[in-house]
Each structure stands twice: as structure tokens, then as C-alpha cells.
Amino acid sequence: MYIATPAPHRPATPAPQYESRFVGQVAPRSPSYNFDSKDKHWIISEGTPVMTKEVIGLVDELYEMRLETLLSVQDLLEAVVGALEKQKVLNNTYIFFNSDHGYHLGQFKQQGEKRQPYEEDIRVPLIVRGPGIKPNTTTQALALSIDMAPTFLDLAGWPLPEDMDGQSLKPILLGEEPAETNYQFLVEYFGAGTSPGVGCFYYGPYVPFLHDAVPMSQSDIYFREYYNITEDYWELHNAVASLTDKETEEFENTIWNFHMCTGSSCHKMRGKKNSRA
Structure with missing residues (x-):
């Protein structure tokens, strides 16, 4: 089963019961926040002005609303896990929690941008639970979006097509650490x-x-x-x-x-x- 929520995508409208839950929360002020750089491609160096106080307020408001919409995503996730548990199949089910891409909230002056080649955009969460996966463990192994399809096939016991660019993450999920962690x-x-x-x-x-x-x-x-x-x-x-x-x-x-x-x-x-x- 595949579930894809619009949240926290714009317009990031929170459910009524979660409105104003995160009032006062502001977007992270990382070193790249509102950083004006002239040595990057033109979208950053010339195409985006430094954020004004008004724009900063709008970005913070968007950040607050995104957090509030995620509370509904949490409700959905709890409902799915509860349904699997009720059907007595939770312990025989793999759950992958992932995202399509990261997001800029003021980094390099980008006011809600997601199409840049920087860390904020290309790094996304990947959390997996299921049979054979040790709880509360993390790995430094590389995981790419193209790895999802071969991983699902491998977990289901299907052969992997030779033309798939991605690689199965099954060995990593089941505890095998790769010998090499410096990737390109x-x-x-x-x-x-x-x-x-x-x-x-x-x-x-x-x-x-x-x-x-x-x-x-x-x-x-x-x-x-x-x-x-x-x-x-x-x-x-x-x-x-x-x-x-x-x-x-x-x-x-x-x-x-x-x-x-x-x-x-x-x-x-x-x-x-x-x-x-």
C-alpha cells in the first residue's frame, strides 16, 4: 500500500484542531539562513533578493503551519499502524516513512524552495520498521530514492531486473553494515x-x-x-x-x-x- 499526503506542502493549511498549536515557532536559523552569496548559480546570486523583515515573518508563518499540518500526518500514521495491528499483520509488514525531497525555509534566501542542489533539499528522512529490523538503530549506509523499488521487490522475494539503477537496501535493513561508507x-x-x-x-x-x-x-x-x-x-x-x-x-x-x-x-x-x- 502506498500513501502520499499533500502535507506539509503549500498551502500547508492545518486541521482546525491543530491551528495555532505551534505559535511562535520560527524556521531554523542555520548559517546559510538569508545568506547572500555571489559565487553560486544565478537563482541564488542574482535571482533572489535578501529577505526583508516582512518576508522573514511569512517564512516563519509557513514553517509554523507546516509543523501543524504534520500533526495530521501523525494521526494518519497512527491509524494505519493501528489497523495493521488490529488485522494481526503488523509484525509481518514493512513500513517505510520517507519524503520526496527537502525544503528551503530561508536558506540562501530561498523562501519555500525545494529545487536546489544543496543539503537542505537533497537530504530526506528514511525510517523503516518491520520483520528482522532491530529497533532504534541507525546506519551511515547510502539510501537513494531509486533504491526503493528494488528494496520492495527484494523484501517480497522477487528477482531484481538487471536494468534497475537502484540497489536493494534489504541487507542493510537486516543489519549488514557496508564495508564502504564514502559514496558518490x-x-x-x-x-x-x-x-x-x-x-x-x-x-x-x-x-x-x-x-x-x-x-x-x-x-x-x-x-x-x-x-x-x-x-x-x-x-x-x-x-x-x-x-x-x-x-x-x-x-x-x-x-x-x-x-x-x-x-x-x-x-x-x-x-x-x-x-x-
Whole structure:
């Protein structure tokens, strides 16, 4: 069974019984909050003004309402678990709690944005319970959205199609820790509208960003961004200038190979290390 709630998506209207439950809660003020950066792609550097006091208030209001709508999601989850328990199948059922993507609430001046290549957008929760999963455990293993389908098939005992780019998380869920926890992977964004933008970036952690929604020359629309997450977790300073020509070429080749891979060839690439990753 698949359940997808609109909450906490905009307009994030809370149920009447939960209105004003989180009055006074404000969006997290991380180091990137309302950060004005000129070394990022044009949506951040030129296309978004610094938030005013009025805009900050609206973002905080949205954050409060999002929290309140999630109380209804909690009710739904409790109802589903209760129904499974009543039918005496809870202990034979896997439950995956996940999200489609992260969200900006003031980070890099983005006022409710979700289509950026930064930590706030690409990291999402993944919580799983079910037979054979040890309670209250966490793992550093990589889990991607493309891994969901092969995981479901594997848990159900079905063979995995060879052309699936994702990998089954079943061994990890059942307690097997991977030997390698330093991964690389590709994140792609194909935009929206009749002339979509194209974002193609991979976590090496090197981030090129391409946008072609309006007629521009290649030099105007192609942006390269690079961040060492260990040294600059909030991705405040684009360090692409620190890369040598050889390293840049290596990253570009990796991105291209990820873009063209399929099935097992993608699996092999995920475990490789880049020299600067």
C-alpha cells in the first residue's frame, strides 16, 4: 500500500484542531539562513533578493503551519499502524516513512524552495520498521530514492531486473553494515515548464549547475560549484577555484558516466571514490 499526503506542502493549511498549536515557532536559523552569496548559480546570486523583515515573518508563518499540518500526518500514521495491528499483520509488514525531497525555509534566501542542489533539499528522512529490523538503530549506509523499488521487490522475494539503477537496501535493513561508507551519487533536476532548466550534479561533492530556461549563451548559464562538506558543511563558499584542470576533468567525466550508466554499471560507480571527494 502506498500513501502520499499533500502535507506539509503549500498551502500547508492545518486541521482546525491543530491551528495555532505551534505559535511562535520560527524556521531554523542555520548559517546559510538569508545568506547572500555571489559565487553560486544565478537563482541564488542574482535571482533572489535578501529577505526583508516582512518576508522573514511569512517564512516563519509557513514553517509554523507546516509543523501543524504534520500533526495530521501523525494521526494518519497512527491509524494505519493501528489497523495493521488490529488485522494481526503488523509484525509481518514493512513500513517505510520517507519524503520526496527537502525544503528551503530561508536558506540562501530561498523562501519555500525545494529545487536546489544543496543539503537542505537533497537530504530526506528514511525510517523503516518491520520483520528482522532491530529497533532504534541507525546506519551511515547510502539510501537513494531509486533504491526503493528494488528494496520492495527484494523484501517480497522477487528477482531484481538487471536494468534497475537502484540497489536493494534489504541487507542493510537486516543489519549488514557496508564495508564502504564514502559514496558518490548523481542528483538530476530537469526543471519545469515548456523550456525546462536542467540541473545535473553529483555528490563527490562537486556540483555543476546548468540552467537553460531562457535563451543565453553557454558561458552565461553553466555554473560549476564545489564544496567539501567536511570543511564547509553549510556550503557557504564555492571552492571550485581550488580544483586543478585535471580534477575538474575527472569530475566532469564522473558526471557523464553517471548520466549514461544503467543497472549494474551504476552500482559499481556508487562505491568509487573521487580523488577530492
